[in-house]
Amino acid sequence: MKINRKSPTAAQKKNRPQVWQIILIAFFIFYMFLPILSTYIFSIATRWDRTIFPEGFTFEFYKEATDASYFTTSLRNSLILSLSTILVSLIIIIPTVYWVNVRLPKAKSILDILMILPFGIPTVVLALALVQVYNGTPIGRSPVLLIGAVFIYSMPFMYRPISNALHSIDALTLTEAGQSLGASTLQVMLKVIIPNIYPGIISGSLLVFATVFAEFTLTKLILGARFKTFPLLLVEYTRINGNIAAAFSVISFTIAWLASLLILWIGKKGQGSSTQAPHAH
Amino acid sequence: MAYLELKNVHKTFGNVKAVNDFTLDINKGKLVSFLGPSGCGKTTTLRMIAGFEQPDEGTIQLDNEDITIVSPNQRDIGMVFQAYALFPNMSVRQNIAFGLKMKKTPKVEIEKRVDEVLEMVRLKDTAKRYPHQLSGGQQQRIALARALAVRPRVLLLDEPLSALDAEVRVALRGEIRRIQSDLAITTVYVTHDQEEALSISDQVVVMENGVIQQVGTPQEIYRAPQTRFVATFIGTANQFFGKVGGESEVQCSGLSISTRKLSDFTKGQEVVVLVRPELISVNTSQPSADAGNIIEGIVETVTFHGAVTRLGVHMNQQRVVADITVNSAESISLNQTVWLSFKPEVCKVMAVAE
Numbered sequence: 001m002k003i004n005r006k007s008p009t010a011a012q013k014k015n016r017p018q019v020w021q022i023i024l025i026a027f028f029i030f031y032m033f034l035p036i037l038s039t040y041i042f043s044i045a046t047r048w049d050r051t052i053f054p055e056g057f058t059f060e061f062y063k064e065a066t067d068a069s070y071f072t073t074s075l076r077n078s079l080i081l082s083l084s085t086i087l088v089s090l091i092i093i094i095p096t097v098y099w100v101n102v103r104l105p106k107a108k109s110i111l112d113i114l115m116i117l118p119f120g121i122p123t124v125v126l127a128l129a130l131v132q133v134y135n136g137t138p139i140g141r142s143p144v145l146l147i148g149a150v151f152i153y154s155m156p157f158m159y160r161p162i163s164n165a166l167h168s169i170d171a172l173t174l175t176e177a178g179q180s181l182g183a184s185t186l187q188v189m190l191k192v193i194i195p196n197i198y199p200g201i202i203s204g205s206l207l208v209f210a211t212v213f214a215e216f217t218l219t220k221l222i223l224g225a226r227f228k229t230f231p232l233l234l235v236e237y238t239r240i241n242g243n244i245a246a247a248f249s250v251i252s253f254t255i256a257w258l259a260s261l262l263i264l265w266i267g268k269k270g271q272g273s274s275t276q277a278p279h280a281h
Numbered sequence: 282m283a284y285l286e287l288k289n290v291h292k293t294f295g296n297v298k299a300v301n302d303f304t305l306d307i308n309k310g311k312l313v314s315f316l317g318p319s320g321c322g323k324t325t326t327l328r329m330i331a332g333f334e335q336p337d338e339g340t341i342q343l344d345n346e347d348i349t350i351v352s353p354n355q356r357d358i359g360m361v362f363q364a365y366a367l368f369p370n371m372s373v374r375q376n377i378a379f380g381l382k383m384k385k386t387p388k389v390e391i392e393k394r395v396d397e398v399l400e401m402v403r404l405k406d407t408a409k410r411y412p413h414q415l416s417g418g419q420q421q422r423i424a425l426a427r428a429l430a431v432r433p434r435v436l437l438l439d440e441p442l443s444a445l446d447a448e449v450r451v452a453l454r455g456e457i458r459r460i461q462s463d464l465a466i467t468t469v470y471v472t473h474d475q476e477e478a479l480s481i482s483d484q485v486v487v488m489e490n491g492v493i494q495q496v497g498t499p500q501e502i503y504r505a506p507q508t509r510f511v512a513t514f515i516g517t518a519n520q521f522f523g524k525v526g527g528e529s530e531v532q533c534s535g536l537s538i539s540t541r542k543l544s545d546f547t548k549g550q551e552v553v554v555l556v557r558p559e560l561i562s563v564n565t566s567q568p569s570a571d572a573g574n575i576i577e578g579i580v581e582t583v584t585f586h587g588a589v590t591r592l593g594v595h596m597n598q599q600r601v602v603a604d605i606t607v608n609s610a611e612s613i614s615l616n617q618t619v620w621l622s623f624k625p626e627v628c629k630v631m632a633v634a635e
Contacts, residue, residue: 169369170364170366173362173364173366174366174368176331176333176353176360176362176366177360177362177366177367177368177424178368178379179332179333179352179353179354180331180353180354180356180358180359180360180428180437181354181359181379181380181383181427181428181431182354182355182357182380182383182384182431183354183379183380183383184354187383191379192368192370195370196368196369196370198370
């Protein structure tokens with residue numbers, strides 16, 4: 001039947017998503033967002049354990065959350081921890097990766113393996129080992145030790161994007177070009193290399209921020225109550241009041257979002273009017 | 282006293298001798314090409330002059346100052362790379378100003394110099410653009426301008442035209458030569474393209490396996506090659522292998538070639554006779570004996586090269602190539618019998634090594 005109409009529609013159909021594809025994507029989105037959505041709703045629900053839909057809505061839990069005794073302190077601690085880890089990561093990782101790329105290409109495979117190690121070591125083991133080793137030293141059980149620990153733990157997230165970005169520019173030739181124009185290696189790194197790997201630095205910083213801001217195990221085991229971060233406070237409240245804990249979660253999401261936007265904005269500004277385009281021929 | 286002097290420079294990578302006992306004097310204001318196939322050590326030598334590689338042995342002197350171990354950013358030597366290597370995050374103006382800023386040149390002076398070199402490379406209107414908005418040829422001109430802005434003592438160019446289209450390549454090499462002569466800047470130019478080297482250089486250094494084969498003007502290199510490598514690498518040369526048969530005669534298999542007097546050779550010594558294709562005449566009938574050496578053969582290939590047509594002629598076990606002008610090519614067809622002739626004076630005889 002209708003053979004003559006079949007061929008054009010077949011071609012069109014090819015580009016149109018199939019029903020099962022739409023269902024799959026919808027399911028994926030649903031699966032990803034349901035917990036977040038539920039958390040949002042739970043944080044403003046008066047009571048939601050006897051009925052399918054919440055019985056009523058209120059902002060009372062947000063007030064209680066922000067009134068909590070450690071709210072500001074823990075928020076401040078988390079920000080200090082995340083931002084100083086980003087700073088330490090950038091200072092250590094950028095020169096290392098750059099140096100290996102330009103001067104020691106053979107060491108690149110070693111560095112690659114080294115950067116997978118943090119994934120292989122359970123955080124509990126890392127935390128307890130560090131506490132043991134540094135016990136009795138000035139930095140034992142101090143925020144400095146914690147920054148060191150979360151730096152190791154979040155290292156791969158900074159390393160990958162920066163390494164990829166460096167790989168995509170011809171770092172060696174750019175370095176030599178800079179040197180032949182009279183620049184020292186440090187000047188080349190600051191004025192030529194870093195501006196050209198900005199996208200990598202930004203995504204690395206975002207990933208580290210997100211990881212460290214939500215970090216719980218290392219903080220709990222290394223410092224415990226001495227340095228209360230936001231995740232610690234959140235966990236504490238899950239035992240007291242689920243709704244307030246949900247409110248904390250929402251605040252945490254929001255801060256992570258705002259911080260991401262801020263870092264992106266700084267990145268855009270830093271990159272100036274230039275664009276990261278490949279060599280045109 | 283030469284301006285740039287390399288003395289007994291050696292460089293080894295692993296087991297490979299990249300540069301072997303390289304000694305060369307370059308005079309001020311000259312353009313010298315390093316020419317050779319890839320892996321011949323030309324780029325390594327250039328990088329040692331730039332300071333990106335350290336010689337294992339030997340010294341490099343610039344203007345009577347030993348710069349062998351001076352770091353690249355202290356040498357005052359400009360470099361242009363094959364991959365342009367413009368800084369993608371900077372505009373054309375910022376790229377060119379970079380070297381001057383490193384030298385802490387006053388702002389007004391920087392502006393002046395940037396305009397000056399932009400004018401020189403004829404790209405004044407691109408100052409505000411970014412490298413990715415320029416064509417390859419434009420990028421390389423900016424790279425040249427950037428290297429020249431700091432007024433370096435020596436300019437190094439590492440295969441600067443290899444990444445460009447044929448047309449741009451020819452135009453730009455003319456530009457490079459023009460600017461180089463205008464500024465009278467001492468320049469070292471690395472290339473694997475013989476035409477490029479011959480057309481723009483004051484002197485050509487032909488290299489093979491890390492060793493200098495010959496140094497000379499383009500004319501000397503082409504007309505009087507000193508080694509078989511130079512003769513075959515620069516242009517094309519027919520090679521007839523044989524033994525010295527007489528005072529001015531080489532016996533090849535089934536063929537006797539008259540040459541000029543072979544006073545440097547002993548009878549029976551193994552030699553090769555080299556004849557350039559453009560020095561061979563092609564005759565459609567047997568020429569008289571005073572035409573010199575005459576070889577009868579059959580036309581196997583006819584290849585059009587524009588200004589000339591190259592014939593591949595089969596004789597005995599060998600193939601000989603001869604160039605003829607387009608006009609005379611019309612009368613020659615495939616499988617035709619022709620007589621190739623060349624004078625004894627055009628034969629270059631060389632000993633075969635070992």
